Amino acid sequence: MIQIDHVSKTFAGTQALADCTLTIDDGAFFVLIGPSGCGKSTLLRTINGLIAPDTGTIRVRGKDIATEDPERLRQSIGYVIQSVGLFPHWTVAANIAAVPQLMRWDKGKIARRVDEIVALLRIDPALLPRYPHQLSGGQRQRIGVARALAAGPDLILMDEPFSALDPVSRVELQAEMRRVHAESKTTIVMVTHDVGEALSLATTLAIMRAGRIIQIGTPAAVVGAPADDFVAQFLGGPERFLHLLDVLSVGAAMSAEPPSGAMPRIATSASLRAALSLMMAEGAQALAVGDGDGASVGTLRLDAIVAASHA
Amino acid sequence: MPERSGRRGRLAAAGAFSLALIALVVAMPAFRPGLHQLFPELREPIYARASFVTLTIAHLQLVAIATGFAAAAGIAIGIAVTREAGRAFAPLARTVGTIGQTFPPVAVLALAVPLLGYGSAPTLAALSIYAALPVLEATLSGLGAVPADARDAAKGLGFSAWTMLWVIELPLAWPLMLTGLRNATIINVGTATIGSSVGALSLGSPILEGLSASNPAFVIEGAVVVALLAITIDRWFDVLEDMTPVI
Ligand SMILES: Nc1ncnc2c1ncn2[C@@H]1O[C@H](COP(=O)(O)OP(=O)(O)O)[C@@H](O)[C@H]1O
Ligand SMILES: [Mg+2]
Numbered sequence: 001m002i003q004i005d006h007v008s009k010t011f012a013g014t015q016a017l018a019d020c021t022l023t024i025d026d027g028a029f030f031v032l033i034g035p036s037g038c039g040k041s042t043l044l045r046t047i048n049g050l051i052a053p054d055t056g057t058i059r060v061r062g063k064d065i066a067t068e069d070p071e072r073l074r075q076s077i078g079y080v081i082q083s084v085g086l087f088p089h090w091t092v093a094a095n096i097a098a099v100p101q102l103m104r105w106d107k108g109k110i111a112r113r114v115d116e117i118v119a120l121l122r123i124d125p126a127l128l129p130r131y132p133h134q135l136s137g138g139q140r141q142r143i144g145v146a147r148a149l150a151a152g153p154d155l156i157l158m159d160e161p162f163s164a165l166d167p168v169s170r171v172e173l174q175a176e177m178r179r180v181h182a183e184s185k186t187t188i189v190m191v192t193h194d195v196g197e198a199l200s201l202a203t204t205l206a207i208m209r210a211g212r213i214i215q216i217g218t219p220a221a222v223v224g225a226p227a228d229d230f231v232a233q234f235l236g237g238p239e240r241f242l243h244l245l246d247v248l249s250v251g252a253a254m255s256a257e258p259p260s261g262a263m264p265r266i267a268t269s270a271s272l273r274a275a276l277s278l279m280m281a282e283g284a285q286a287l288a289v290g291d292g293d294g295a296s297v298g299t300l301r302l303d304a305i306v307a308a309s310h311a
Numbered sequence: 312m313p314e315r316s317g318r319r320g321r322l323a324a325a326g327a328f329s330l331a332l333i334a335l336v337v338a339m340p341a342f343r344p345g346l347h348q349l350f351p352e353l354r355e356p357i358y359a360r361a362s363f364v365t366l367t368i369a370h371l372q373l374v375a376i377a378t379g380f381a382a383a384a385g386i387a388i389g390i391a392v393t394r395e396a397g398r399a400f401a402p403l404a405r406t407v408g409t410i411g412q413t414f415p416p417v418a419v420l421a422l423a424v425p426l427l428g429y430g431s432a433p434t435l436a437a438l439s440i441y442a443a444l445p446v447l448e449a450t451l452s453g454l455g456a457v458p459a460d461a462r463d464a465a466k467g468l469g470f471s472a473w474t475m476l477w478v479i480e481l482p483l484a485w486p487l488m489l490t491g492l493r494n495a496t497i498i499n500v501g502t503a504t505i506g507s508s509v510g511a512l513s514l515g516s517p518i519l520e521g522l523s524a525s526n527p528a529f530v531i532e533g534a535v536v537v538a539l540l541a542i543t544i545d546r547w548f549d550v551l552e553d554m555t556p557v558i
Contacts, residue, residue, distance in 0.1 A: 075469030085464030089482050
């Protein structure tokens with residue numbers, strides 16, 4: 001979907017990007033993480049041409065974006081920012097319809113699409129005639145995401161979209177994004193400085209420091225084998241493995257061995273964190289793994305949880 | 312619904328002042344006996360070189376044309392210096408907009424006469440320049456108050472600069488711009504009177520004539536019509552501002 005090739009950018013003496021090269025595959029949930037000021041936003045904003053690199057090329061869908069019409073390019077890419085930036089004088093419905101309107105879809109098609117998006121993101125239709133200042137922060141960002149998805153882009157860029165939200169809204173919207181990604185196969189590039197959020201959402205994780213990409217890999221691979229001390233420390237030092245418990249599911253660590261009758265039960269889809277917590281609560285070293293119908297499909301042992309982090 | 316009755320009240324006030332103004336201007340000669348009693352020493356208590364209808368229309372023309380120029384110039388400059396290419400001139404425009412308004416309009420008029428001669432031309436020039444300043448300042452404040460995140464989002468979603476100006480920035484700036492236009496117009500209604508000192512026909516003509524000929528009745532007539540005109544226009548702006556949605 002995206003090839004970034006030897007991209008550098010300097011702002012008035014500050015080097016924001018130093019020779020960044022990376023590829024983002026179709027359908028990836030690509031999360032860029034790193035300390036504040038390391039160049040994450042700058043890198044993200046080069047992808048839709050909001051920032052032109054000093055050197056290097058960026059290809060989106062195989063085409064060098066420097067040769068494309070910038071407005072067309074941006075209309076084809078969803079864009080979500082931390083402060084949302086809803087248009088305050090437009091209703092929620094008009095905000096959601098912004099990009100289809102720019103692309104001059106006909107009225108009927110826009111109305112149908114707004115209905116679809118409202119259903120997809122579980123937006124209360126009563127909000128549609130309201131204005132942004134009448135919404136809570138969580139509702140506002142949900143509308144921000146809806147606006148980015150409205151024209152059906154195959155690529156969405158998100159710059160710390162949930163950082164300013166209360167914990168409940170944040171978890172809800174993270175779950176929505178995970179679901180949207182799984183259902184639509186949209187490629188998502190998200191910037192965050194929240195390690196837990198990054199590990200729980202990413203299919204691929206990239207760690208940046210001082211304008212450079214330090215490491216790219218799956219969350220488990222990066223946590224299991226950090227490229228250097230900085231990466232290990234940034235991900236939480238020795239405790240970084242605990243984040244993986246949220247990411248990995250029981251299904252990924254269980255064995256097919258039939259459980260004994262006395263074991264506490266847990267679902268295949270539960271996280272290893274939930275499994276570990278259940279073991280601690282029950283004083284058990286092993287759990288019976290059940291599928292949705294209540295039939296047992298295997299056993300999860302404590303040592304398998306330990307091993308899963310290194311898979 | 313309180314909102315509705317508020318709007319109706321505003322419309323009623325604007326309409327009532329308009330009728331009072333028309334009645335006063337048309338019926339000015341009818342005040343002769345009363346003014347005669349008030350100023351028994353005056354031989355002619357009603358200004359008669361031109362009817363108050365003619366004077367009021369001439370005055371309104373000056374104000375309308377000058378405010379039109381002022382609005383066009385103030386808004387255009389305000390937009391130009393807030394675009395990427397003109398941003399370097401924004402501090403200059405802001406300074407001129409603020410300091411320019413402390414400059415007395417008589418001085419602007421005095422400077423315009425040598426360039427444009429006597430009559431309505433220097434008056435229009437002085438009024439246009441002077442009234443452009445509050446419009447410019449209001450345009451800059453209005454555009455400056457457009458939330459940066461809304462602009463970032465609009466650009467990132469693929470709005471062209473032109474579309475963003477038209478559908479995001481100007482609508483959000485409009486309430487403040489309208490306040491600037493209101494100030495500019497009211498200032499012009501008062502200031503247009505001094506146009507008569509350089510030969511333009513306006514409601515200042517009876518005032519100046521009254522001052523030079525020691526005829527206080529003329530001064531009162533001109534001043535009362537100007538004041539009523541200013542209040543009437545102000546009431547109509549009130550109606551207009553009320554119809555502008557505030558978010
Ligand atoms: N428009 C700009 N002008 C000047 N410096 C900038 C600009 N944008 C970013 N920078 C600088 O570039 C560096 C990277 O910024 P950014 O990409 O926003 O970091 P991050 O998103 O990782 O916090 C920072 O040092 C920042 O101060
Ligand atoms: Mg940033």
